Amino acid sequence: MSDIGERVRGGEARDVLAVRAVGVSKVYGHGDNAVRALDDVTVGFASGQFTAVMGPSGSGKSTLLHCLAGLDRMTSGQIWIADTELSGLSDRRLTLLRRERVGFVFQAFNLIPTLTAAENVELPLAIAGRRPERAWYDRVIDAVGLRGRLGHRPAQLSGGEQQRVAGARALVSRPTIIFADEPTGNLDSRSSAEMLRFMRRSVDEFGQTIVMVTHDPSAAAFSDRVLFLADGRVVDEMADPTAEKVLDLMKRLGG
């Protein structure tokens, strides 16, 4: 078992890990058509850390993110978000947990076109019957650099601005963890850099925990740690990545 396996399984892990997965497998389909998208994955995500998940197409990155976030059910294993274990939850409890604890940023920005930027940011809280805490809301809006755009609808915003609205929407409810699935995949390099700086800042200044799937070594370089997946398994990890080191490891892993 790896060090991380021991740490994740150990009791003290609960205090430092925002989210942990132990022995998680996910099989799609049955019989001859079965695909083992995740194969006995044990991994932990420390509070206040920014993790990038990389690996070749089909290696299981999105499946891992969806299982960790409670968007998809694992076939076997256990996942904890803070101290709540997901596999035992009903669909309703899982939905509530996601609403309370998890933020999402997707490649397609997933904003509501008829709502303003401000209304989009406040929507998850409104659904949960909560109001934004004003001082925190102001800090998030300033961090994301959208103060002058709050009354605009998504169609009146650039792709980069729309994604930062999505980032603010994820952050404003102070979730235990934010999952970002290729958040810069639809952005030009300047907007990507702005989004990544915003994510970095939310980790450094607000202590946010973020897990981001990316194919881009220069995006991964904004993280604290990179996990490498292949064939549904975690095959390597790197602390304090640079784009060059990530690219080197990708070449060595044959990704």
Ligand SMILES: Nc1ncnc2c1ncn2[C@@H]1O[C@H](COP(=O)(O)OP(=O)(O)OP(=O)(O)O)[C@@H](O)[C@H]1O
């Ligand atoms: N709903 C599904 N039904 C059947 N097979 C699926 C489903 N979703 C994913 N898979 C399969 O599971 C494996 C892992 O897919 P996943 O999307 O997690 O990979 P990925 O690393 O995110 O890939 P990409 O980089 O191309 O997005 C692949 O073989 C994929 O075809």
